Every structure is written in structure tokens, then in C-alpha cells.
Amino acid sequence: MLHHVAVAALFLALSAALPCLAAEESGVPQTPALPPAADGDGAATVAPPLPAAREAGKLPPLAEMITSPFGRRRMPGWLSRRGMVMREHSGLDIRARLGWPVVAFDGGMVSHAGPHGLSGIVVEIRQDDGMTARYAHLQKVLVSAGRRVRRGEAVGLVGCTGRTTGAHLHFGLQNAKGELVDPLPYLRSAEQLLRPAPGQIPAELTPQQCGPVIRGRNGRPARIGDLKTLENYSPPPIPAWGEGR
DSSP, rough: OHHHHHHHHHHHHHHHHOOOEEEESSSSOSOOOOOOOSSHHHHHHOOOOOOOOOTTTOOOOOOHEEEEEEEEEEEEEETTTTEEEEEEEOSSSOOOOTEEEEEOOEEEEEEEHHHHGGGGGEEEEEETTOOOEEEEEEEEEOOOOEEETTTTTEEEEEESSSOOOOOEEEEEETTTTOOOESGGGGGGGGGGOOOOOGGGGSSSSOOEEEEOOOOGGGGGGOOOOHHHHHHHOOOOOOOOOTTTH
């Protein structure tokens, strides 16, 4: 009985949490504070803290900043009777800090700039090469639909909007046929997407967790059993997530 009361008290405390919290450095979610999930669109997963940047004011290698790859993965916050649900992820989740400038991967025409469902605030650019790039979960857009942008031009700021558990950039690509493709082979470094000032880059880029929104199975209010499932969930090592894509 006392255990159930304690878990219920934990639930109430998390529900009242502030909009942005420092994530646990262990890399394993220490609270069940996860929002409802749906197919794709970049729900972030708290990952282990990254090693310090090799040079002050420089971003770590891209491989160390990816918290969730393209393809099939566990969806944070979506529970079934067997635990976390597996779904396809429509892009790359790249760890970042709130307010970091997001820049265009390539030049083209802005086709959308604003709210877009569970993706939060989104900028979509129809690139000159025929591909469409999506930048999701932004805090703010810096461009408008119908405007042409150049490669490397700032198009928005990193945020926590939409369905997300941590500050990050969700970057997705569609080919000319409208098919989702893995963005990773097209990228060489994080600087192709993120351009923070040297003073904005901490020595250790630990997760910056968004305020919790607790939900249970299929988005219903969480029960004690749901909380226990999330508390006991431990994500697999990040390098293993890309296997079998």
C-alpha cells in the first residue's frame, strides 16, 4: 500500500515539473516522464552524455550527437501490454541545445514554416536537387513559406515543440518521389545543420530534457502499472539502434 502511495506521489510531482529540466547523466530515463508517441516525427530518446568536444567551441562528431537513427526503433511513451512499441522513425534525431540556430542543409524554396502536428514547429524546404528537407521540433522559425534560402542560411532555432522528450533537431529527407530516405549518408558533420556560436557549446553536451507529459497506453492517463513499466525500461546502446534498418 505504501509503495503505491509513493508511486502516486511521484506521478503528481512529475506532472507539475517545469518546462525544461536537466536530464539524468546516466542516459537511462530516471522518471516515467514521456509524452504520447505516434509514427515517426522524431520523438527524442534520452541518451548517454557525450564526451567533451575535442576543441573548445566545436561540436562533437556527428555520430556522437545522433540520439535516434532513421528506421525501426522503440517509441518513447507508447506502451502496449508487452512494453514499448516498435515503430518506424522518419528521420534523424540530433542532440542540440534550446535556441541553437538551425541552418539549411541545401538551397531551395521554403514550402512550410510553422506548426505541423506532433512535429511541433517545422520548416520544410523543397531543395533544388528535388529532395524535401524537414526540420522539426523548432522553438522559432526564421523564414517564411515561399522564400528562397541558401545552403547554410539560418531557418529556425532548436526547440522542444511537438511530441518530444528532449531538446533536439529532427532532420528528415524525402526524395523526388516522396519516399522517406535515411539522411545519414548525406551528412558529413553536424555543422551542416547546426551553427551555434562557440559560446553556446558546453564542454559536455549532456541531454536537455523537456518538461514531462505523462501518458499511459494509447495516450490514456497513466496508471501505476504504466509508471512501473517506464521506470524499468532501459534503452539499448545507441550504436545498436541502427542495426537491421
